[in-house]
Amino acid sequence: MRCIGITGGIASGKSAVAKLFRYRNIPVFDADVVARHGYDNVDWTFLHRFDSEINCKQGVDRAVLRALIARHPIILDMLAEQLHPYVWRQWQHFKSAHQRRGTGVIAAEVPLLLECGWQNAYDAVWVAHAPQWLRIQRVFTRHTMNEATLRAILERQYRDHERCSLADVIIPTAHGKANMASHVWYYLGKKG
Known part of the structure; x- marks a missing residue:
């Protein structure tokens, strides 16, 4: 089974690439969705260090x-320390289930794939x-995020040149959906 990890910086087009995989009926693990489900398992009391009035119950x-x-x-x-192990376990379950089914190709959309050191888990x-x-520009158009939060996120992500230097495949997403799709179809065909 071929495993492809899809990553990129905030608002880079990861989800658009993953959507193209789904269009081809390739199962995609969405780490952000899984992490949101993992919020139920987070011990939020660590936030009291920053705001003693917060209700964590x-x-x-x-x-x-x-x-x-x-x-x-x-x-x-601090949040990543609790969520990343949960996301990793869920990825392993997803992967195992598809191995048992004999799925040919699976993908995982993981925003912090490289930052977590998970690149060796993928072909x-x-x-x-x-x-x-x-x-x-995309963040401020699509999200309700302030500049300080965006800065905090960007500081924890690899810079573009770091991310691209570790990539097996780079999918440009700045030149329209048709251009992006042509790259995805090409590299899927190459077994990249």
């Missing part, structure tokens, strides 16, 4: 969490790439 409101992250970017690292790492200025 029923989880944490995402808007409140974003505001805390903007003021205390270290929260991202190929595909990086969705767009210039940072365009990614920032």
Whole structure:
């Protein structure tokens, strides 16, 4: 079974690339969706170090969490310590299930694939790439994120040149969907 890891910076087009895989009926593991499910298992009491008034009993409101992250970017690292092992276990379950079914190709959309050191879990790492200025523009067009939160996220992600230097395949996403799709179909055909 061929395993392809799809990664890239924030708003780089990872989900658009993953959508093309799904279009070809290739199963895609979505690490962000899995991580959101993992929020139910997070021990949120660590947030009391940053805001003693926060109510952690029923989880944490995402808007409140974003505001805390903007003021205390270290929260991202503390949250990752709890979520990443959960995401990794879920990926292993996904992969095993598809191995048992005899699936030929699977993919995983993992924003921090390289930062977590998970690149060796895949036969190929595909990086969705767009210039940072365009990614920032996409963030402010699509997301309700303030500049401080975006800065905190960007500081924890590899720079474009680092990410691209570790890629087996680079999919440009700045030149339209048709251009991006032609690259995806080409590299899927090459077994890259």
